[in-house]
Amino acid sequence: MSPSSTDxxxxxxxxxPADREAVADICVRTAHNGGDSRAxxxxxxxxxxxxxxxxxxxxxxxxxxxxxxTGRAVGYVVATADTERFVSQFRRQWIPRLxxxxxxxxxxxRTPTEEMIALLHHPERMILPELVAYPxxxxxxxxxxxxxxxxxxxxxxxxxxxxxxxGVPAVHLGMVTANTGARAFYDRLGFHVIxxxxxxxxxxxxxxxxx
Numbered sequence: 001m002s003p004s005s006t007d008x009x010x011x012x013x014x015x016x017p018a019d020r021e022a023v024a025d026i027c028v029r030t031a032h033n034g035g036d037s038r039a040x041x042x043x044x045x046x047x048x049x050x051x052x053x054x055x056x057x058x059x060x061x062x063x064x065x066x067x068x069x070t071g072r073a074v075g076y077v078v079a080t081a082d083t084e085r086f087v088s089q090f091r092r093q094w095i096p097r098l099x100x101x102x103x104x105x106x107x108x109x110r111t112p113t114e115e116m117i118a119l120l121h122h123p124e125r126m127i128l129p130e131l132v133a134y135p136x137x138x139x140x141x142x143x144x145x146x147x148x149x150x151x152x153x154x155x156x157x158x159x160x161x162x163x164x165x166x167g168v169p170a171v172h173l174g175m176v177t178a179n180t181g182a183r184a185f186y187d188r189l190g191f192h193v194i195x196x197x198x199x200x201x202x203x204x205x206x207x208x209x210x211x
Contacts, residue, residue, distance in 0.1 A: 010151060012158050015056055015063035015076065022073040023056065023065065024048035030141040033179045040112045045101070050120055051139050052078055054094045058086060064158050066142060066151050075142030077155040081168045083126055083137050090123040130196045134172035134206040136163050156189055157211065164209040172206040174199075 015023070024044065031037035031047040041047055055078035056063045066075035080086035102117045109115040119125065126137065138159060142152055163171055172194060175182050183203065191205040 009069040010074065010146070011067050011069070012064055012154050013067050015060060015065050015078075019065050019073045020053070020056070023052050023076050026073065026076060026141050026143055027052040029143060033176055034182055035144070041116060043113065046113060046116055049098055049102070050116060052076070054086075054090055055080060055139065057094070058089050062159065062162055064155055066146060066155060074146050075151055075155060077138060077140040077159045079136055079138035079159055079163065079171065081136050081163060081166050083131070083135055087123045087126050095121060095123075128196055130194055131172050131204065131206070134170040134194065136168045136171035136209070138171055138173050152185060153189065160209045160211055164211075168209055170206055170208050172204055174202040174204050176201055177203045
């Protein structure tokens with residue numbers, strides 16, 4: 001049986017603890033403007049520790065994967081319903097789990113890895129006054145060969161329905177402005193720009209959870 005014949009029925013399903021390594025791998029392979037980040041961040045745990053694993057830990061009911069039909073995740077969407085609560089949990093519970101592996105910086109960052117470690121130790125960066133009407137936030141990633149087939153839309157709609165079911169009115173995300181492919185995807189899904197003072201390299205987008 002050829003590999004392609006075993007991989008024909010991708011489906012969105014809830015995240016399971018057994019998906020942890022696959023989700024981490026997807027994060028690493030998509031963390032540099034949608035492409036492989038291993039050359040920039042050699043430690044394979046770093047990017048998932050910021051952008052995937054804490055969401056699966058604190059909000060597992062808002063974590064969904066694209067299953068390739070064999071049980072392996074090839075894409076995911078993760079979120080928190082309450083960014084302020086998430087930041088508090090990240091500060092009190094998540095950083096202590098990682099502090100030995102990623103000590104708090106004592107000098108300005110000089111490398112991409114040091115920049116990410118600095119972000120890890122400053123979760124309060126996620127709380128911005130312009131985002132108060134969009135209390136939830138999300139991250140979505142698919143392996144490149146799974147993009148452009150409608151799977152991202154399915155993942156996003158699953159998450160939007162889950163957030164709406166929890167009574168969350170709106171959701172936001174921060175994307176690297178240079179990632180024009182991602183921006184086109186979000187535009188098609190009805191996201192709009194949220195003006196933020198001094199956003200740096202990011203563009204903030206938001207939309208209502210109701211479809």
